[in-house]
Amino acid sequence: MAKRSTLFIRIVEGKNLPIKDITGSSDPYCIVRIDNEAIIRTATIWKTLSPFWGEEYNVHVPPSFHTVSLHVMDEDSLSRDDVIGKVSIRKEALTAKPQGLDCWMNLTEIDPDEEVQGEIHLQISLLGDGKVPRRLRCRVLEARDLAKKDRNGASDPFVRVRYNGKSQESVVVKKSCYPRWNESFEFELDDPLADSLLTVEVWDWDLVSKNDFLGKVLFSINRLQLAQQEEGWFHLGPDEPKHSQDEGTLGSLRLQLRLRDETVLPSSHYKPLTELLSQSVGTHLNGNWPDLIMLIDETTTSENRQEVANNLVKLFLGQGLIKEFLDMLFKLELEKTTEPNTLFRSNSLASKSMESFLKVAGMQYLHRLLGPTINRIFEDKKYVELDPNKVELKEAGCAGLHRVQTEADVIQQSSALLQSYLSELMAALLQSALYCPLLLCQAFQQLYRQVQARFPEPEYRKVKFIAVTSFLCLRFISPAIMSPKLFHLREKHADARTSRTLLLLAKAVQTVGNLDTLVCCSKEPWMVPLQPAIQQGISQLKDFITRLVFCQESEDLDLQTRMSLRCGSMEKEGFLFLHKTKDKCIPMTSPFKKYYVTLSKDLLSYSRAQHSKKSSFISLPKIRAVEKVEEKCFGSANVMQIISSEDSGQQETLYLDCKSVNELNQWLSALRKACSHNANTMSCYHPGIYKAERWSCCHQKEKTDPGCDKTRHGVTLQEWYDPLDPDLEAQLIYRHLSSVQSPMRDKYYELIKSLADVLTSLFRILQDLRDAHAAVEAKERLKYRNVFLELQT
Incomplete structure (x- = not known):
C-alpha cells in the first residue's frame, strides 16, 4: 500500500505586473516551490507586463507537504533577478476543492519571515x-x-x-x-x-x-x-504574516491547480479489474463486441475524457495490449461515423487515446524528427511573413546598402525560406520511416487498414491517408512546431519573430496533412507561394505512410537492427557538464567538463561527443543515491550528484550540472525511477561537498560520515518518459469507474442482455476494491487512535 499525491499545475498567464526594467517593462518568469523546494521554472517571457506561459505540469508531491508557492521573478542579464511577488496556496485550500482551483490570484509581497524551510x-x-x-x-x-x-x-x-x-x-x-x-x-x-x-x-x-x-x-x-x-x-513554520500595503498592486496570476491523493493498494487487489479490462479487449480479437470498453466510451464526458484516455493507454501499454485497445477504439469510432470527412476530428475517446499514445510512445521519435529543423529556425532568427497585411518593413531590414526592401521582396524571401524549412522537414519525415517506433507503425497500419475497409469506395480513396495524418500532422507534429517548449524541444519559448515563423510552418504542415492545397489557399490566398513545396510534401507524406503500411521491413536492414533503430533503449540523453571524483577533494575552480550523457536501460554512459565510441559508464544497479547539491558548492542551484559503489566497495560521486531546475528535475526523475529497485540504497547523504578536510554542509571532518540529510528516492517531476506505474493507473481507472457506476447501470437496461455478465463482474470487482479501501482507512484510524491513547496514558 502506498500514498500517492499528484499536483496538476497549469501556469496560464499574468497581468498588470509592475515595471522592473528601465525599458518600462519586465522579463517575467515563474518559480514553483513545494515547501520552498524549487521544482519548476517556466520560460522567460521578454518585455511584457502581461505574460502568457500556458505551461502544464504533473508534480509528484509528498503527502505531508504544506504549501505550494509560485514566485514571479524578473530576469536580469547583468544583475540578480528581481522579485516581483508570489502566490501561496495551502494544502488545505487544495484539499477543500477536489475539482481544483481555476482563478486569478493577486501577487503579494514576499515576507522574509514567511520564507522558511527545513x-x-x-x-x-x-x-x-x-x-x-x-x-x-x-x-x-x-x-x-x-x-x-x-x-x-x-x-x-x-x-x-x-x-x-x-x-x-x-x-x-x-x-x-x-x-x-x-x-x-x-x-x-x-x-x-x-x-x-x-x-x-x-x-x-x-x-x-x-x-x-x-x-x-x-x-x-x-x-x-x-x-x-x-x-x-x-x-519549522513561518512567523505571523504581515499585511502588506502593496497587496493588489503587484499584478495577478491566472492559475489552475488540482491536488489528487490516492491510496494505491497492493497489486493483487487490482488484478481482477486489469484482467476484466484485458478480456474486454481480447473478446474483440475473437469477433465479439467489446462491451466494457464501449460502456466506458459512452460514460466519459468532455471534462474527464482526456484523463481516462491517458490512464487506459498506460494500463494497456503495461499489459502489452495497446495495439488491440487502439484497434478496438478505431472500430467503435468507425461504426459511429457516416461522413468520412469528419472522421477522428471530434474529441472522442478514440481521438484522445491516440493522441495520448503518440505522446507516450512517440516523443523521442518526435524529437529526432523535428529537432534539427526547429533548432535551425531558432538559430536563423529570420523575419518571415507571407501575409501582406502583416508585413513590417522595419523588421525586415535593408536589401542592400542603397535599397530598402519592398513588400514583394519580403514575401519572396519569406516564401523561399519557408519552402526550405518545409522541404527539410518533409525529407526528414520520409527518412524517419526507418526509425519510427514499432508500436507507432503498427497503430498507423491498423488505422489505415480499418478505414480502407470501412470506406472502400473510389471517391474516398484519400480518407485512409487523412485518418493517419489527422493524428500524425494535426495532433502531433503541428502542435509541437507551434509550441516547441511545451513538447520539450526547446528550453525557452520562442520570441515574437521566431514564433511567427513557427506558426507559418505549422500551417504549411497542416495543409500537407489535409492533403489538399486548394482549401487552404482559398481561405488564405497569401499561402499560394508555398504551393509547390506543399504539393511535394503531400507526395512525400503519402510515400511515408505507404512505407509504414506496406514496406515495414527494409531489405537492407535485418529485423534486429531495425528494432534497435525504432525502439531504442534510451530513457534520456543530452549534453551536461560533469565532474567525477573518488577520494580527491573538490578544487576551488570549476572542475566541470561538457559530456554527452545517455541513460539507457542498464547503464548511464557519457562521452565527449554524441556519437563517440569511447565512453565511460556507471552500471545502474551500483547507484546508491541520486540527490541535489547545495548551491554554494559550485555556485549553481542545478547541480546533482550520483553516488555509486565500485566492485572494490569504494564509493564514487559523479556531479552533473544542468541548465535549469526543469532539466535537473527531469534527470532526477529518470534516474530515480531507473534505480527504484536497487539494493543497498543509502538512507542519508551529504548535500554539500568534501573540501578543506570537512563537509561543507555539516562541517563533519570524517569523509566517510554517512550523511546529514535523508535521501529522497521518490520522483519530483513526472515527465513523458517516465516508466509506467500499473497499480496507480489501475487505481485511477477504478476511481473513474466508481464515479460512473450509476450511469453504466442505467445504460445496461437500454442495451442488449449480453452485458449482464460483464456488468455483474465489474460491479463485484468495484465493491471488492471499495471494501479494501475501507479496510485500509479503518486501519489508519485505529492506528491514530492507539497513538492518541498512548499519549494520554
Missing part, C-alpha cells in the same frame, strides 16, 4: 519530583535543510528558546544549513497547570544587519504533560 531535531521533557513537573528541559540536537540567507549560499544559524517571557540562546554555527548544536536549556515551571507555550526559534546571525528569521516550532505545555517527553524532527 526541520529541527528536538527532545523536550518535563522534569520534577513526584507527579508534579517542576522544570522544562529542551534539548536542541541539530537542524537540516535550513533556508539560505547569506550571500555565501548558507546561513549562520542559532536557536532561541522562549518560555514564560524568558529566553535562552545557543551558540552560532557558521556557514551551515545543517547545523549541530546538542545543547540543553531548562526553565522553571511557574504554574504546571497553566497552558503556556514553549517556542523554539531558529535565526540566522548577521554581524552588521539584523538577524534573519529561519523558522519556529510551538509546543503546548498541557500536551507535554500528557506525553512527558517529545522527541523527533519537527518542521
Whole structure:
C-alpha cells in the first residue's frame, strides 16, 4: 500500500505586473516551490507586463507537504533577478476543492519571515519530583535543510528558546544549513497547570544587519504533560504574516491547480479489474463486441475524457495490449461515423487515446524528427511573413546598402525560406520511416487498414491517408512546431519573430496533412507561394505512410537492427557538464567538463561527443543515491550528484550540472525511477561537498560520515518518459469507474442482455476494491487512535 499525491499545475498567464526594467517593462518568469523546494521554472517571457506561459505540469508531491508557492521573478542579464511577488496556496485550500482551483490570484509581497524551510531535531521533557513537573528541559540536537540567507549560499544559524517571557540562546554555527548544536536549556515551571507555550526559534546571525528569521516550532505545555517527553524532527513554520500595503498592486496570476491523493493498494487487489479490462479487449480479437470498453466510451464526458484516455493507454501499454485497445477504439469510432470527412476530428475517446499514445510512445521519435529543423529556425532568427497585411518593413531590414526592401521582396524571401524549412522537414519525415517506433507503425497500419475497409469506395480513396495524418500532422507534429517548449524541444519559448515563423510552418504542415492545397489557399490566398513545396510534401507524406503500411521491413536492414533503430533503449540523453571524483577533494575552480550523457536501460554512459565510441559508464544497479547539491558548492542551484559503489566497495560521486531546475528535475526523475529497485540504497547523504578536510554542509571532518540529510528516492517531476506505474493507473481507472457506476447501470437496461455478465463482474470487482479501501482507512484510524491513547496514558 502506498500514498500517492499528484499536483496538476497549469501556469496560464499574468497581468498588470509592475515595471522592473528601465525599458518600462519586465522579463517575467515563474518559480514553483513545494515547501520552498524549487521544482519548476517556466520560460522567460521578454518585455511584457502581461505574460502568457500556458505551461502544464504533473508534480509528484509528498503527502505531508504544506504549501505550494509560485514566485514571479524578473530576469536580469547583468544583475540578480528581481522579485516581483508570489502566490501561496495551502494544502488545505487544495484539499477543500477536489475539482481544483481555476482563478486569478493577486501577487503579494514576499515576507522574509514567511520564507522558511527545513526541520529541527528536538527532545523536550518535563522534569520534577513526584507527579508534579517542576522544570522544562529542551534539548536542541541539530537542524537540516535550513533556508539560505547569506550571500555565501548558507546561513549562520542559532536557536532561541522562549518560555514564560524568558529566553535562552545557543551558540552560532557558521556557514551551515545543517547545523549541530546538542545543547540543553531548562526553565522553571511557574504554574504546571497553566497552558503556556514553549517556542523554539531558529535565526540566522548577521554581524552588521539584523538577524534573519529561519523558522519556529510551538509546543503546548498541557500536551507535554500528557506525553512527558517529545522527541523527533519537527518542521519549522513561518512567523505571523504581515499585511502588506502593496497587496493588489503587484499584478495577478491566472492559475489552475488540482491536488489528487490516492491510496494505491497492493497489486493483487487490482488484478481482477486489469484482467476484466484485458478480456474486454481480447473478446474483440475473437469477433465479439467489446462491451466494457464501449460502456466506458459512452460514460466519459468532455471534462474527464482526456484523463481516462491517458490512464487506459498506460494500463494497456503495461499489459502489452495497446495495439488491440487502439484497434478496438478505431472500430467503435468507425461504426459511429457516416461522413468520412469528419472522421477522428471530434474529441472522442478514440481521438484522445491516440493522441495520448503518440505522446507516450512517440516523443523521442518526435524529437529526432523535428529537432534539427526547429533548432535551425531558432538559430536563423529570420523575419518571415507571407501575409501582406502583416508585413513590417522595419523588421525586415535593408536589401542592400542603397535599397530598402519592398513588400514583394519580403514575401519572396519569406516564401523561399519557408519552402526550405518545409522541404527539410518533409525529407526528414520520409527518412524517419526507418526509425519510427514499432508500436507507432503498427497503430498507423491498423488505422489505415480499418478505414480502407470501412470506406472502400473510389471517391474516398484519400480518407485512409487523412485518418493517419489527422493524428500524425494535426495532433502531433503541428502542435509541437507551434509550441516547441511545451513538447520539450526547446528550453525557452520562442520570441515574437521566431514564433511567427513557427506558426507559418505549422500551417504549411497542416495543409500537407489535409492533403489538399486548394482549401487552404482559398481561405488564405497569401499561402499560394508555398504551393509547390506543399504539393511535394503531400507526395512525400503519402510515400511515408505507404512505407509504414506496406514496406515495414527494409531489405537492407535485418529485423534486429531495425528494432534497435525504432525502439531504442534510451530513457534520456543530452549534453551536461560533469565532474567525477573518488577520494580527491573538490578544487576551488570549476572542475566541470561538457559530456554527452545517455541513460539507457542498464547503464548511464557519457562521452565527449554524441556519437563517440569511447565512453565511460556507471552500471545502474551500483547507484546508491541520486540527490541535489547545495548551491554554494559550485555556485549553481542545478547541480546533482550520483553516488555509486565500485566492485572494490569504494564509493564514487559523479556531479552533473544542468541548465535549469526543469532539466535537473527531469534527470532526477529518470534516474530515480531507473534505480527504484536497487539494493543497498543509502538512507542519508551529504548535500554539500568534501573540501578543506570537512563537509561543507555539516562541517563533519570524517569523509566517510554517512550523511546529514535523508535521501529522497521518490520522483519530483513526472515527465513523458517516465516508466509506467500499473497499480496507480489501475487505481485511477477504478476511481473513474466508481464515479460512473450509476450511469453504466442505467445504460445496461437500454442495451442488449449480453452485458449482464460483464456488468455483474465489474460491479463485484468495484465493491471488492471499495471494501479494501475501507479496510485500509479503518486501519489508519485505529492506528491514530492507539497513538492518541498512548499519549494520554
